[in-house]
Amino acid sequence: MSTATLTARVVCILRDMLARPSGAIGLTLVGLHLVIAVTSPWIAPFDYTEMNATMTLSGPSAEHWLGTDHLGRDVFSRMLLGGREALLITGIATPVALLWGGFLGVFLGLRGGWLDEVLMRVVDAFLALPGILPLLVLITVFGSGGEVLMPTLAFFFGIPVIRVARAAAHEVVARDFISAARARGHRPLDIVRRELMPNVTDTLLVEGAMRWSWMLLGFSALSFLGFGVAPPRPDWGLMVSDARVYMSLAPWGVIAPVIALSTLIIGINLTADALAKTLGLDQSRKAVV
Amino acid sequence: MANPPLIDIRKLCIGFSGRGGTILPVLHDVDLAVCRGESLGIVGESGSGKSTLALAAMGYLKHGLEKIDGEVIYDGVDMFARSPKELQRIRGGKLGLIPQNSGQSLTPTLRIGQQIDEVLHLHCTLPKALHEARAIDLLTQVRLPDPRAILRRYPHELSGGQQQRVAIAMALAGEPDALLLDEPTTGLDVTTQAHILDLLRELAVTRKMAMVYVSHDLGVIARVCDRVLVLYAGETVLIGPAAEVLRDPAHxxxxxxxxxxxxxxxxxxxxxxxxxxxSPGSHHxxxxxxxxxxxxxxxxxxxxxxxxxxxxxxxxxxxxxxxxxxxxxxxxxxAVPMVCPADSPPALTLKDVTIRYQRPSLLARLRHRALNPATVEGISLTLRHGESLGMVGESGSGKSTILKAIAGLLAPAEGQILLDDNTLLGTTVERRRPDQLRRLQIVFQNPDASLNPRQSVAEILSQPLRLYFGLRGEALQDRMVALLDAVRLGASYLDRRPGQLSGGEKQRVAVARAFAADPRIVLCDEITSALDVSVQAAVLELLNDLKRVHGTAFIFVSHNLAIVRVLSDRVAVLYQGRLCEIGPTAAVYSQPSHPYTEVLLSAVLEPDPDHAPRLLTEDRAELSPPERGCPFQRRCPVKAGAICETDAPPWQETGNGHAIRCHLPLTALQNRICG
Known part of the structure; x- marks a missing residue:
């Protein structure tokens, strides 16, 4: 597909998504978060490390819109800045997870046989573990910097993608155009690239959006547990973790990052929903003509 | 007409809302009336609105459609004015629907008995204790053997014809006054189709039901309808008595x-x-x-x-x-069908090809346990250069399986497949050389499935051209345009995707893709069965032209005997994966012939009111071949005796390359069996 037709298709899809309430709300929320994440270093009223010992755990005021935390730092500024690291790391890890999981899943779906059987059992084993557990083990071993978090998240969140991609590929593999390509004698990788991939990208796109929101939650959970972003840098998960002790005194400290995180997650989920409907994957209310 | 019509549709307009609130019509001013005991056929191509019309007769519209004008009167009251409760009572009760694909409309997880019981519970007043007796009675009426056993079966345990009979029995459970039949026999074998239509005709007479048949097949309409309504682009273009419409239509x-x-x-x-x-919804x-x-x-x-x-x-x-x-x-x-010269050298030779879907387990091999009979067994035949060989048989006769084995998509268990008569082909695609693959191309039944919906026509055609000839740039473009011209599509089609093409155009693209490889042999698997008749004729013409111009050899698999006849030089008749008869087309279609060929030919429905199929009284499809003897032994109307059950029948030559595999002497096969 040439760049021009690709752009045209993307514009067409976006337009269709914006015409749906879920798409309009979802895209707005996600867009707003992205804009904030990029511009927050300039728009945040306070430095995130700036402490004010005289004003700890104060309520909302004209100066501190959402009050201050236990060290007297401005909650509003930290909320604006708190999504940067999460968005950056998951924003890179999600496409990576999607690519490796998607490609492997599609390849296994086409190839079948013993390799498929063996690898899918490994996938099952991973899926049987509570998601956060293997993550914690790896991070404890290798440390918790972004350079460890990103590949770790990409690896673990790619595993469920294998299953989805394999199922999507199975549906396509049974169709005759794959038999036709095989009968012509194309190499398996060519068949994956030319015949299979274009037919599963829609499913993978929607799956990717869903994975992104899961990954954000996972990342925040790690931060909450103290394995994600290192203090004093601001992060929503970390903010909740710090502020929950003072919840009865200063609920703002917990509520603000929770609102920020949940609006982003809701935004992504709504976008995924609208994307699925636009691409025709959600056929529950498909018109006849 | 003495009595008032039971179904009376007046000036019915149905449409859907397009962009900007405009209403796009699907049906336009349709009038029809059907009385008790009368059967009306609605004929039209796909997209003509015939199914919409049949469903509207039940007061039902598919999602997105709306009634714009007109009324649908059933038994004196407008269906669209009735309350949902009333509709629930009528539908499936007094007004039955028999859908096209009963296999899909039966619930897969419930036994047949439970499903019939549900209908009885909803639509009849019998006490519960009598339900089972009534269900058995219904299954007997639709002539299902051993109804008591069928009640306990699941839908997948029945053949397509049996499923259709169950659907008819369920429609009859509510003692209907009228039946709507949406392509009731499409997808069934010719023999099964003829039997089901016979049953429906008889039911219509004995129960004085009004029947509305929807079909694209004029042969079906000729067999069962008193009157015919021809729909074109959502409009009635012709209505009249079936005999007149089929003999001398006035449109x-x-x-x-x-x-x-x-x-x-x-x-x-x-x-x-x-x-x-x-297209539906367009204004003209x-x-x-x-x-x-x-x-x-x-x-x-x-x-x-x-x-x-x-x-x-x-x-x-x-x-x-x-x-x-x-x-x-x-x-x-x-166009005159091309005939291949008799002395042309062989292009493809099959020697004793046997195909099994079931692989023997290690344990079975160690214990030397006998295998189940193979799906396809002992197929030996030659295809000459420039020849077209037709393969006919019912579903399950192994015709598509043989094509897949030739194409290398399925490895035969035994036997050899040779290019010309000397180059042994590998059993699977991976073991064949590119030039061997190039010479053998396959066209599939359904172009919706065989063309990648995400590729443009240019991408589709460029695949074989790049793979086999390494064409790039201008040369590639020129060749693609030439190919499209050859299948009578223009260069403007290059940028389109399959979704933007009609069924016939898609199949032409699929044919063009096969010819892009410049093949010597093209395998065609039911390539016209997914197409409308008018389009089908164009594809047949195209194949005939390609054969003349390129001298390509074809293997043409079809269940439609009339199509095989026009296209083939020779015909092979298959039953349960075994060859029954092979020979020049004219010889196979005339006497003497194998009893199975005879049964097949007699069951064909022609769009001719004077033609009636001749059927065996007891005839049913089999799911697996017998272990020994003649494959047709259990259905054969003229069985020679015990020898049919023990010995495989010998090939008998009648001359001119025509051979029949039967124990009966040729003189006994001279006479018509059925009728």
Whole structure:
């Protein structure tokens, strides 16, 4: 597909998504978060490390819109800045997870046989573990910097993608155009690239959006547990973790990052929903003509 | 008509809302009336609105459609004015529907007995204790053997014909006054189809039901209908008694449609109908058929013709009812079927090919346990250069399986497949050389499945050209345009995707892709069965031309005996994966012939009111071949005796390469068996 037709298709899809309430709300929320994440270093009223010992755990005021935390730092500024690291790391890890999981899943779906059987059992084993557990083990071993978090998240969140991609590929593999390509004698990788991939990208796109929101939650959970972003840098998960002790005194400290995180997650989920409907994957209310 | 019609549809308009709130019509001013004991056939191509009309008769519209005008009166009351509760009571009760694919409309997880019981519970007043007896009675009425056992089966344990019979039994459970049948036999074998239609005819007479058949198959309509309504682009274009409509239709479209159907008794190619019908919801001024009509004048394009009286008691929507007879209703599009010279060398040789889907387990091999009979066994045949070989048989006869084995998509368990008669081909694609693969191309049944919906026509055609010839840039472009021209599509099609093409155009692209490889042999797997008849004729013509120009050899698999007849030099008849008869087309279609060929030929339905299929009284499909003896032994009407059950029958030559595999002497096979 040439760049021009690709752009045209993307514009067409976006337009269709914006015409749906879920798409309009979802895209707005996600867009707003992205804009904030990029511009927050300039728009945040306070430095995130700036402490004010005289004003700890104060309520909302004209100066501190959402009050201050236990060290007297401005909650509003930290909320604006708190999504940067999460968005950056998951924003890179999600496409990576999607690519490796998607490609492997599609390849296994086409190839079948013993390799498929063996690898899918490994996938099952991973899926049987509570998601956060293997993550914690790896991070404890290798440390918790972004350079460890990103590949770790990409690896673990790619595993469920294998299953989805394999199922999507199975549906396509049974169709005759794959038999036709095989009968012509194309190499398996060519068949994956030319015949299979274009037919599963829609499913993978929607799956990717869903994975992104899961990954954000996972990342925040790690931060909450103290394995994600290192203090004093601001992060929503970390903010909740710090502020929950003072919840009865200063609920703002917990509520603000929770609102920020949940609006982003809701935004992504709504976008995924609208994307699925636009691409025709959600056929529950498909018109006849 | 003495009694008032049971179903009375008046000026019905159905449409859907397009962008900007405009209403796009799917059905336009349709009137029809059906009385008790009468059967009406609704004929039309895909997209003509025939199924929408049948469903509207139940007061049902698919999602997105709305009734714009008109009324649907059933038993004196408008269906669309009834309350949901009333509709629930009528539908499936007094007004039954038999859908096209019963296999899909039966619930897979419930036993047949439970499903029938549910209908009885909803639509009849019998006490619960009598339900089972009633269910058995119903299954007996639709002539299912051993109804008591069938009650306990699940839908997947029944054959397609049995499933259809169960669906009919369920429709009869509510003692219906009227039955709507949406393509009731499409997808069934010819023999099964003929039996089911016989049953329906009989039921209509004994129970005095009103029947509405929806079908694209004029052969079916000829068999079961008293009157015919022809729909074109959502409009009634012709209505009249079945015999008149089939003998001398008073509308150009109906005449062209008749001419496009290949006939068993006719060796001429059918005549294709050019162009394509307007898409549903499109607006047109004047006559909807004007663009494709041989008689069309300027007036036709601007003025919508009213319904007027045509020949006999037909009414037609044509401005020139007196001139329609200028259009011939028999085929002969001018093209003469190509015949291959008898001394041409072999292009493909099959030696004792046996295919099993079931692989013996290690344990079974160690214990030397006997295998189940193979799906396909002992197929030996040669295909000569430039020859077209037809393969016919019912579903399960292994015809597609053999094609897959030749194409290398399925490895045969035993036997050899040779290119020409000397180059042994690898069992699977991976073991064949690129030039061997290039020489053998396959075209699949359904172009919706065989063309990648995400690729443009250019991408589709470029695949073989790049793979086999390494074409790039200008040369690639030129070759693609030449290929599209050869299948009578223009260069403008290069940028389109399969979703933007009609069924016939898609199949042409699939044919063009096969010919892109410049093959010597093209394998065609039921390539016209997913197409409308008018389009089918055009594809047949195209194949005939390609064969003449390129001298390509074809193997043409089909369940449609009339199509195989027009296209093939030789025909092979298969039953349960075993060859029964092979020989020159004319010889196979005449006497003497194998009893199975005879059964198949007799069951064919022709669009001719005087033609009735001759059927065996007891005939049913089998799911697996017998272990020994003749594969046809259990259904054979003229079994020679115990020898049929023990010994495989010998090949008997009648000369001219025609051979029949039967224990009976050739003289005994001379006479017609059925009838």
């Amino acid at each position: 150009p479209y109906a005449r062209a449609l008749l001419a496009s159907i290949p006939r068993l008794c006719d060796q001429q190619l059918p005549r294709a109908l050019n162009g394509r019908p307007p 001024h004047g006559c909807a058929f004007a663009q494709r009509c041989a008689l069309a004048t300027e007036t036709c394009r601007t003025e919508r013709p009213p319904m007027t009286a045509g020949a006999g008691s037909q009414s037609t929507r044509c401005l020139y009812p007196d001139r329609v007879s200028e259009i011939d209703i028999r085929g002969g599009g001018g």
